[in-house]
Amino acid sequence: MQIYQSWLDKSTPFSAFRWAATLLLTAIYMIRVYILQGWYIVTYALGIYHLNLFIAFLSPKVDPSLLDDPDEGPALPTKQNEEFRPFIRRLPEFKFWHSATKGIVIAMICTFFDAFDVPVFWPILVMYFIMLFCITMKRQIKHMIKYRYLPFTHGKRTYRGKEDTAKTFAS
Incomplete structure (x- = not known):
């Protein structure tokens, strides 16, 4: 178990490779x-x-629709002049990756056992999944628009001043 945790810890900074x-x-x-x-x-x-993992990844840790009292917890800014608060996910990226990968490994293991091969008409499952995906994402996007949060920010904004055009002299 310690070896597995060690490999997980070493892989943390390499999100693209993971x-x-x-x-x-x-x-x-x-x-x-x-x-x-x-x-x-x-x-x-x-x-x-x-x-389900993707929806948790897109959702804020504290759901703004459940907050009745503004002093109860951190709130997302609703006006332009309010203080910036970073988006904190319900499911962090590393846990999202880890759970998704474990799910694929478990599904792969299930394909080695005939008990899990239940005969179904697969086009119905595909259509039902597409319908479920569209309905779920529509609801999530409406929630994001209503409470004005964007889960795909990349850190704090940086502003540049005028570029320095002065040449340096080598001595």
């Missing part, structure tokens, strides 16, 4: 499901799980 490995693992899983022509229920459950 996500690339997860996308590669997803591609391997999808190829396996396509070649085997089965395990559609497992794939559907994995998609629902990933959708």
Whole structure:
């Protein structure tokens, strides 16, 4: 367990490589499901799980719709002149990646057991997932617009002054 935690700790700063490995693992899983022509229920459950993780990743830690008393907790700014407060996610990026990767590994393991290969008409599952995704994202986007938060900011804004055009002399 300590070795696993050590590898997780070492991978923390390399988010692009972590996500690339997860996308590669997803591609391997999808190829396996396509070649085997089965395990559609497992794939559907994995998609629902990933959708749930993504919604938690997009949501603020403290939901502004649940705050009745403004002194109860941190609130998102609603006016231009209010103090900037950074967006704090309900599910941080590292935990999102870790949970998504664990879900793919568990789904991959499930494809080795015939008990999880329940026969279904897969186009119905695809259509239902697309419909569920659209409805869920519409609700999330409306929530983001109503409470004026954007979950994809990249740190504090920096402002530049006039560029220094003076030449330096080498001595």
